[in-house]
Amino acid sequence: MARVRGQRPPVTESRVTTRPAYPRQVTPSIPDLASLHSMGAAQQPTYPDRAAVDAAVERLRTAPPLVFAGECDELKEKIAAVVRGEAFILQGGDCAETFAGVTADNVRNKLRVLLQMAVVLTYAASVPVVKVGRIAGQYAKPRSSDFETRNGVTLPAYRGDAVNGYDFTEESRIPDPQRLVDVYNNSAATLNLVRAFTTGGYADLRQVHTWNTDFVRSSPVGRRYEKLASEIERALTFMQAIGADPDEFHRADVHSSHEALVLEYEHALTRIDSRTQEPYDVSAHMVWIGERTRQIDGAHVELLSKIKNPIGVKLGPSTTPDDAIALARKLNPENEPGRLTFITRFGASKIREGLPPLIEKVQAEGLQVAWICDPMHGNTFEASSGYKTRSFDDVIDEVQGFFDVHAALGTWPGGLHVELTGDDVTECVGGGEELSADDLSNRYESVCDPRLNRVQSLEMAFLVAEMLSAARCPKTD
Numbered sequence: 001m002a003r004v005r006g007q008r009p010p011v012t013e014s015r016v017t018t019r020p021a022y023p024r025q026v027t028p029s030i031p032d033l034a035s036l037h038s039m040g041a042a043q044q045p046t047y048p049d050r051a052a053v054d055a056a057v058e059r060l061r062t063a064p065p066l067v068f069a070g071e072c073d074e075l076k077e078k079i080a081a082v083v084r085g086e087a088f089i090l091q092g093g094d095c096a097e098t099f100a101g102v103t104a105d106n107v108r109n110k111l112r113v114l115l116q117m118a119v120v121l122t123y124a125a126s127v128p129v130v131k132v133g134r135i136a137g138q139y140a141k142p143r144s145s146d147f148e149t150r151n152g153v154t155l156p157a158y159r160g161d162a163v164n165g166y167d168f169t170e171e172s173r174i175p176d177p178q179r180l181v182d183v184y185n186n187s188a189a190t191l192n193l194v195r196a197f198t199t200g201g202y203a204d205l206r207q208v209h210t211w212n213t214d215f216v217r218s219s220p221v222g223r224r225y226e227k228l229a230s231e232i233e234r235a236l237t238f239m240q241a242i243g244a245d246p247d248e249f250h251r252a253d254v255h256s257s258h259e260a261l262v263l264e265y266e267h268a269l270t271r272i273d274s275r276t277q278e279p280y281d282v283s284a285h286m287v288w289i290g291e292r293t294r295q296i297d298g299a300h301v302e303l304l305s306k307i308k309n310p311i312g313v314k315l316g317p318s319t320t321p322d323d324a325i326a327l328a329r330k331l332n333p334e335n336e337p338g339r340l341t342f343i344t345r346f347g348a349s350k351i352r353e354g355l356p357p358l359i360e361k362v363q364a365e366g367l368q369v370a371w372i373c374d375p376m377h378g379n380t381f382e383a384s385s386g387y388k389t390r391s392f393d394d395v396i397d398e399v400q401g402f403f404d405v406h407a408a409l410g411t412w413p414g415g416l417h418v419e420l421t422g423d424d425v426t427e428c429v430g431g432g433e434e435l436s437a438d439d440l441s442n443r444y445e446s447v448c449d450p451r452l453n454r455v456q457s458l459e460m461a462f463l464v465a466e467m468l469s470a471a472r473c474p475k476t477d
């Protein structure tokens with residue numbers, strides 16, 4: 001790929017005649033790929049063609065950054081405000097993005113639901129909301145099993161468009177490293193749209209009514225939103241009347257994030273920032289480590305401990321307080337606020353018991369972390385029809401548990417991490433539309449886990465806004 005004028009050359013070793021299995025990197029602080037793999041990297045694709053992997057990695061190493069290090073630092077600053085209890089994170093998007101889903105309509109719909117939710121949370125709870133999409137890179141999935149069996153035929157599991165194809169054929173399920181280059185290109189196209197929508201007028205707060213179009217407008221939650229939008233409109237008119245600069249309402253900051261799973265991709269996009277000489281993973285503003293890859297001596301923790309982006313770690317019900325402390329010390333040795341977010345995903349039935357010991361120990365050690373709640377991944381079950389689903393009530397119950405625990409401990413419930421879509425899909429049961437297990441087949445489009453649809457997402461925003469408002473101004477008896 002052509003190098004952009006003035007851009008620092010990627011930090012890679014110059015070509016050698018006898019190539020190692022992986023192109024080596026000379027950045028001293030970042031282990032090379034072979035060393036990372038030798039640490040025992042979980043959930044990695046088994047590529048049949050090593051030379052093709054090397055070629056894809058080489059290509060990615062010379063590709064321009066998708067985000068700038070300075071933007072990652074800005075997000076870190078915003079998350080530091082969350083750590084101080086002054087802001088709330090809304091992180092959401094698809095479980096698994098697909099290449100076919102990279103269209104202007106899809107990206108706009110995802111942004112629209114995030115903007116609507118953020119406006120509800122901000123207005124109802126008077127708290128700044130940091131908007132982070134599971135977007136522009138969320139293409140790789142960890143799986144419980146390496147294989148999938150359908151009608152007696154067993155094939156490798158689908159691991160996201162970054163790795164193999166969703167079609168249930170032998171050929172499609174073979175991991176193809178060229179897909180990593182496709183991830184880069186599709187992420188670039190998505191980010192381009194995100195930047196255009198969020199700075200070009202679509203995200204202007206004065207458009208608050210127009211985000212509420214189509215099927216949502218006529219739903220009860222859509223009507224509730226209309227009322228809130230009218231109040232916001234009046235407030236904006238008032239602010240303009242007293243001289244506020246209307247340009248202040250014109251743009252929204254939406255940051256990108258994904259699970260840093262496939263080492264070849266994240267390593268190739270780790271670059272030295274020309275301002276600071278520090279390494280950043282320029283594939284997204286924020287990256288996180290999943291529940292299945294957070295081994296303290298594992299490759300993912302090692303790689304992410306070296307980069308300077310804000311990072312997240314998923315913590316499930318098996319996490320001990322000592323695990324949390326070890327992760328915090330390794331991933332945030334300087335105890336920098338905003339650097340580390342713990343994304344808890346216990347399940348509604350476990351959060352009230354499981355979360356307090358973690359928070360208590362982290363607090364006692366004086367560690368600076370943002371706590372956010374993923375109420376999706378601990379609440380998945382299979383409906384009798386075979387669809388993976390989640391119940392809206394369980395999801396809300398887990399969020400309520402998260403707020404209750406923080407209220408009891410006097411700590412700040414810093415945010416939400418949700419799998420959602422801007423479309424009218426039928427993947428999670430319940431909510432105001434009372435979707436039942438029989439409805440799931442109507443429009444089930446997720447290629448991995450079930451997402452809240454737009455109405456359910458907006459309903460969640462109103463319910464969480466009430467919890468957040470109570471957290472901001474606790475009742476005194």
Ligand SMILES: O=C[C@H](O)[C@H](O)COP(=O)(O)O
Nearest residue numbers: 095141142143144145448449
């Ligand atoms: O999104 C998360 C995981 O990839 C997903 O929950 C794994 O699902 P599985 O248990 O069907 O592999």
Ligand SMILES: C=C(OP(=O)(O)O)C(=O)O
Nearest residue numbers: 142290291292314345377
């Ligand atoms: C795989 C995911 O979650 P977890 O690591 O918590 O299972 C995810 O968020 O896509």
